[in-house]
Amino acid sequence: MRKAIILLPLLILSVKMALTQEIVIPSEQVTDKIRGGLLGQNLGVLNGLPYEFTFIEQPGDVSGYVPSLPEGARTDDDTDFEWVYIYQMQKTGQIRIPYPEVAQLWRERINRNIWSANRYARHLMDIGIEPPLTGYASINPWSSFNLSGQFLSETFALLAPGMPQTASKIGLHYTQVAIGQESAQATQFFCSMIAAAFIEDDIREIIQWGIAALDEKSIIRDIARDVGDWQRQHPDDWPKTWELIHEKYKQDTWIESYNGYGLNAAAVVAALLYGNGDFAKTIEYAFNFGWDADCNAATAGTILGAVKGYRWMMSQGWQIVDRYANTTREHMLMDETMTSFADRLMDLFETVNEHNGGTRFRAGGILSYRIPTERPEPVARLHDNEAQYQTLVDDLREEVIENISSTDRRLQARGAYLAICLDMAAEVSRQDAKSWEKSVRALSGYWKIVNNVFYGSDFPALNNLASEFVKAGIGKPTRKLEDHEIYEDMTIWKEPGTWPPAHVGRITNVNEDDL
Structure with a gap:
């Protein structure tokens, strides 16, 4: 049996010590840190919403920030995906819900207030493309850069203190519904930091846990180390660090820069370093480093909330109402408290810990947990994009052909979409032109998918896919759908031409305006 270290009060461990030893933490302390992490996440995201995409080309100027939730918390896409999962995980006792059930949860409960990679994945599910395919870059163009690997992961890490x-495994199971590759590296980077925050309070040491969890080739390793170096060089000049981050890691397109993993991972690391353990200052720095600021403040808030704990946070005189109101997710509780949400996490932590060989015991009247710690290391590796693409082509070829020859409209659309994504359109159209024409028409009626392809954003992977849609005979709609049109109309398929008019039928001469 490994030697146990008792954390009462919190004993700080170096990474090397924690890798080989078992820890014992009183139940009250685990609860306090889980609640603190969840409260910190909600403070960061909801207090950060006014600054989301506000500070883009220049750093922010927020000062005097005081954390507060005078009306309590509410659902937001930074927390409510996880809430849906956590509720179902507790209900079923499954830590990693099987992907067919995940897809069904999305169809039932996740239909509004979703954007980017997640909106794209959700509408692919309407034609039977389900996880994990919805998270592959060849099928979901947002997958390789979108920030979802960060902002949909934090709550899951609260289930695994010191593990x-x-x-990372739990977080990746859920974030990879919509993202992969470097975006998935962000998941294990931040999940490992949050797991460390239960037994560490040294910020640089916590960041080292995150770095150790990254694939050796991950660019996030470079980002974290660069930010650490720049903060040491400019300890009293955070705008200089902002400038260096922006100069080196800004991408070619707006959306890949500011809604991507790179600048935002850098912002979180910088906020943690400059905040130096001060909760309010750390969140304020997250606002001021900008870009997707609410997401970054939520991530930093989860880490610092777990370090500080709920009791400390509630003793600061901040105006916080214990409420978590449902404003976005169908077929879920209309209202609960942040405390009851955290209690669900505590219940699931017990399941995770027991599965990993940990135990709960009482000694001297104190209920405690024996937790087997783990080495922070990558559980998901970066893959060669070309090799992954070819594997998909080989694995899905027969399925695509079967789908296209089906009489089921949903399967026809599925086959057409996959054929377009996997460069099989010309091949299958030659083999069976009539079935291909029917399949393309079926796909063109899935109006939300077509809108996502042509109007989702402006970046190369999506633009290339739009071009392939046009070549296949699906034209660009005359206008972009408003968010409320997408959220309020739950009709899945519409007769082509009955919604914002689009060209239907094969287009032989492609104009630049159609792309």
Whole structure:
């Protein structure tokens, strides 16, 4: 049996010590840190909403920030995906819900207030493309850069104190519904940092846990180390660090820069370093480093909330109402408290810990947990994009052909979409032109997918897919759908031409305006 270290009060461990030893933490302390992490996440995201995409080309100027939730918390896409999952995980006792059930949860409960990679994945599910395919870059163009790997992961890490590999595995199971590759590296980076925050309070040490969890080739390793170096060089000049980050890691397109993993991972690391353990200052720095600021403040808030704990946070005189109101998710509780949400996490932590060989015991009247710690290391590796693409082509070829020859409209659309994504359109159209024409028409009626392809954003992978849609005979709609049109109309398929008019039928001469 490994030697146990008792954390009462919190004993700080170096990474090397924690890798080989078992820890014992009183139940009251685990609860306090889980609640603190969840409260910190909600403070960061909801207090950060006014600054989301506000500070883009220049750093922010927020000062005097005081954390507060005078009306309590509410659902937001930074927390409510996880809430849906956590509720179902507790209900079923499954830590990693099987992907067919995940897809069904999305169809039932996740239909509004979703954007980017997640909106794209959700509408692919309407034609039977389900996880994990919805998270592959060849099928979901947002997958390789979108920030969802960060902002949909934090709550899962609260289930695995001191267990970074487990935290990463749980987080990745859910974030990879919509993202992959470097975006998935962000999941294990931040999940490992949150797992560390239960047994560490040294910020640089916590960041080292995150770095150790990254694939050796991950660019996030470079980002974290660069930011650490720049903060040391400019300890009293955070705008200089902002400038260096922006100069080196800004991407070619707006959306890949500011809604991507790179600048935002850098912003979180910088906020943690400059905040130096001060909760309010750390969140304020997250606002001021900008870009997707609410997401970054939520991530930093989860880490610092777990370090500080709920009791400390509630003793600061901040105006916080214990409420978590449902404003976005169908077929879920209309209202609960942040405390009851955290209690669900505590219940699931017990399941995770027991599965990993941990135990709960009472000694001297104190209920405690024996937790087997883990080494922070990558559980998901970066893959060669071309090799992954070819594997998909080989694995899905027969399925695509079967779908296209089906009489089921949904399967026809599925086959057409996959054929377009996997460069099989010309091949299958030659083999069976009539079935291909029917399949393309079926796909063109899935109006939300077509809108996502042509109007989702402006970046190369999506633009290339739009071009392939046009070549296949699906034209660009005359206008972009408003968010409320997408959220309020739950009709899945519409007769082509009955919604914002589009060209239907094969287009032989492609104009630049159609792309």
